[in-house]
Amino acid sequence: NAGVMQNPRHLVRRRGQEARLRCSPMKGHSHVYWYRQLPEEGLKFMVYLQKENIIDESGMPKERFSAEFPKEGPSILRIQQVVRGDSAAYFCASSPGQTNAGELFFGEGSRLTVL
Amino acid sequence: AQSVTQLGSHVSVSEGALVLLRCNYSSSVPPYLFWYVQYPNQGLQLLLKYTSAATLVKGINGFEAEFKKSETSFHLTKPSAHMSDAAEYFCAVSPNTGGFKTIFGAGTRLFVKA
Numbered sequence: 001n002a003g004v005m006q007n008p009r010h011l012v013r014r015r016g017q018e019a020r021l022r023c024s025p026m027k028g029h030s031h032v033y034w035y036r037q038l039p040e041e042g043l044k045f046m047v048y049l050q051k052e053n054i055i056d057e058s059g060m061p062k063e064r065f066s067a068e069f070p071k072e073g074p075s076i077l078r079i080q081q082v083v084r085g086d087s088a089a090y091f092c093a094s095s096p097g098q099t100n101a102g103e104l105f106f107g108e109g110s111r112l113t114v115l
Numbered sequence: 116a117q118s119v120t121q122l123g124s125h126v127s128v129s130e131g132a133l134v135l136l137r138c139n140y141s142s143s144v145p146p147y148l149f150w151y152v153q154y155p156n157q158g159l160q161l162l163l164k165y166t167s168a169a170t171l172v173k174g175i176n177g178f179e180a181e182f183k184k185s186e187t188s189f190h191l192t193k194p195s196a197h198m199s200d201a202a203e204y205f206c207a208v209s210p211n212t213g214g215f216k217t218i219f220g221a222g223t224r225l226f227v228k229a
Contacts, residue, residue: 004158035219040124042205042221043159056216091158103149104217106158 002027005074006092006107014115019079019086021110025094032075033104034067037089049075082114117142117208121220129228134178134193136223138206141187148189149207149217150180159205165189176200201227 005024013019025032031050035043045059049069060067064082069075079086089111093104122137140146147166151159163174170182176199180191189206203224209217 033217043219045216045218048216058216093159103161103164104159106151106160108156108158 004029004092004094004105004107006090006110008110009108010111010113012113012115013082015083016081019082019112021077021079021090021092021112022074023077023092023094023107024074025092026105029094029096029105031095031097032069033093033095034075034077035091035093037091037109039088043091046077079112082112084114087112087114117146117210117218119206119208119218119220121206121223123223124221125224125226127226127228128196130198131195134191134196134200134225136191136204136206136225138180138189138191138220139187140189140206140208142208142210144210146208146210148180148182149209150174150178150189150191151205151207151219153203153205153222155202162191162204196225196227198227198229201225 004026007022033048034046036046037043047060047067048056052071064080066078089109091109092107095104118141120139128134149164150162152162153159162178163172165172165182173179178193180189182189203222205222206220207217
């Protein structure tokens with residue numbers, strides 16, 4: 001079984017450009033989570049989605065950031081008008097549901113560098 | 116509200132020595148507790164989890180952790196460190212009422228000296 005797939009693994013953007021990060025969950029998983037990891041910091045929760053629904057976006061910055069998980073296709077984390085402070089590793093995780101004792105399956109991350 | 120505190124951002128041990136990584140949690144409901152490991156440039160992998168069954172939990176690669184409610188702790192141990200254990204370790208908590216919004220600690224980087 002393929003694990004959680006994230007792409008691109010590395011992305012370089014100039015200030016003001018847009019970044020789109022994609023995540024395909026494990027087969028059979030319908031819950032997707034996005035986390036951000038800054039250097040020397042832990043993972044910070046950003047958003048939790050199910051197919052076509054945002055369940056909890058309490059960790060998302062109020063501006064420039066958005067996420068979706070359409071009926072077909074991968075989940076996308078979109079960052080508009082990137083700034084240097086957006087440089088980080090963005091991890092996607094998936095789970096089959098809320099009854100699995102919270103275990104998360106992580107992708108290898110997308111590392112965004114803003115010049 | 117839930118939170119996790121990992122004591123020590125860096126821990127260094129000699130190969131063959133005991134590994135002890137500390138984690139304390141705060142939770143308003145009975146928690147699920149986890150330890151994840153992250154190798155360089157990779158995602159996180161689950162080492163072990165506590166889900167209110169046995170308080171001593173055994174995981175992969177010889178690691179284990181003990182849930183101590185009275186101390187609100189979930190420390191990770193391994194009797195004998197191996198060079199391949201060098202990585203970053205994250206303690207995490209989520210409410211047992213639902214598996215979303217898992218909260219992670221800041222991580223502890225383990226160095227293993229030859």
